[in-house]
Amino acid sequence: MKTLESAEKLKIIKNKQEIINSLEKDEIYYKKDFLVNYDTTYLSLASLLQGAYPINDKSKRYKTRKNFYPHFLLDQKKDNNFFKILRKTKKNFFYLGNSNAPCQKNIYVNCLRDNKSEKLFSMVNLFYIDSIFIYAFNYIPYKYYNPYEAINFINMPKNVFKKNEIYFLHVLNPHPPYFLNKNCNFKKKLTKTKNQQEEIQNYTYAYNCLIKMTQKFMKKISEIDNDNLVFVMGDHGWSFSEETMKKSNLTDNKFKTYFTYKAPSRCSQLIPPNSIVNVLRFALNCNGSNKINYLEDLQFKTFYEGHENYGKVFLKN
């Protein structure tokens, strides 16, 4: 998701300061220049949940994303930092996955959505992207479905929230295929377009809708219990065509993202995180008396399957 700064430059939003002011009225804080540690979803979300760098430029080249998001959540037998945190804090974890990153219930993970065909799709997809075929076809058959449920959850969080719970919603929005219209209602037909102007228009609807919807959501969650802590953030930035981005003087778009949080007042003394890897550390510090140090805000260039550099990690300077 784009930062407000980049969205304003591209005229996706009218006025960044208006949005910030409106959020602040609800005691929601927007952090400018919030950094992404990895520019790929599977690593960025692994770093968010694990509160650590799952891999760095000194690691061995990997051949599969099995140890990263969402696969590290699916296998309770393979321990990882996130499971350790859940054990230690005794928190219950609820996850709203999607077709790209489905949920599988285990002793650590509760699913807010359970869909067997998605799991099958994801397994077949992983087999394909791990294979040589991806290099032959260079095509990723991404089918993103779930967004309706995610949006419904944001608009109407039906669950009764209890103490000591963590909810993680992977909303896949704003993101193609675009399905929200100008008035933030579901369109009858999903839009997938190669036309740049049309894409920006659709992104604009989704972006503005999401900001409004999540603002209400954050307010509601803290009304339920003002001890609740809510983050709304992108896993990485977003880029349109090179030409479009150059025209607006926007570079490195994937390495900064939208980040807002609403925290109980007792946490107002804490320094907010600068990058994704430190979000969970902030949350744990806000939640308890332990003082967990922030990690250095590093950034790594990474790749998806089908790219010649897939499995390599470069430190960004």
Ligand SMILES: [Zn+2]
């Ligand atoms: Zn992503």
